[in-house]
Amino acid sequence: MASKSDETVSYIKNEEFTAAKNKVVGVIREKSGIGTLGEKTVHAILKNMYEPDDNYQEVAIEGYVADICNNDGIIEIQTANFNKLRQKLAVFLNLYPVTVVYPIPYTKWLSWIDPQTGETGKRRKAPKKWNAYYAFYELYKIKDFLKNPNLKLRIVLMDIEEYRLLNGWNETRKRGSTRYDRIPLGIREETVIEQPEDYLQFVPYELDSLEGGFDSAAFAKAAHIDVKTARQVLNILYYVGAVRRTGKKRQFVYL
Incomplete structure (x- = not known):
């Protein structure tokens, strides 16, 4: 078929x-x-x-x-x-x-x-x-x-x-x-x-150039996924240590 x-x-x-x-x-x-x-x-x-x-x-x-x-x-x-x-x-x-x-x-x-x-x-x-x-x-x-x-x-x-x-x-x-x-x-x-480092493959490289970090909307756009999925992904990436919070509300950066 x-x-x-x-x-x-x-x-x-x-x-x-x-x-x-x-x-x-x-x-x-x-x-x-x-x-x-x-x-x-x-x-x-x-x-x-x-x-x-x-x-x-x-x-x-x-x-x-x-x-x-x-x-x-x-x-x-x-x-x-x-x-x-x-x-x-x-x-x-x-x-x-x-x-x-x-x-x-x-x-x-x-x-x-x-x-x-x-x-x-x-x-x-x-x-x-x-x-x-x-x-x-x-x-x-x-x-x-x-x-x-x-x-x-x-x-x-x-x-x-x-x-x-x-x-x-x-x-x-x-x-x-x-x-x-x-x-x-x-x-x-x-x-x-x-290993935890392997989760970095899910972070689009272009986000590293964003001054001040990125939020779930920017992540969703870069990864070509919806914002709800981006939030789930970032939740896990933060938990395993692939990204960290910047101190600003809902902002993340690479390790």
């Missing part, structure tokens, strides 16, 4: 991603259509990309189950709801290095499924573009753990095909609809955070 725009995109981790996708989806299942796929396809593919050996997947540790536990430590694939990670992190970080992998759409194509007929309509490209800054909404939920030296983060930007059921409550049946599945097409970018 690839389009010309898909074929011209340069993806990273192509071999590892393709092998994981083939393992999870399978040639037969792909031919059978979207209805045979599981509810958490993105999660399954990333789990098999970061650790192809099933022996190191779904490992029981201190009453919890880690997605991956191998010689590098624990890897947790978290597609949303970072609140659910808090109890695991409180235990895992005392035992092993932990890497949290968070996939975010870079570009998303939407396809609508009629639940009555099973027919899938022509897919359309969503107008919104995502970037790594949108991870901070979830990172705020595990803020207390972000300075732990055992915690590492990987923000994975992916092209994704999303299938939704036409079962919403408005006349188009799209508002309030159910997400059926998401199928990753390839990885565009991977942002790695292994």
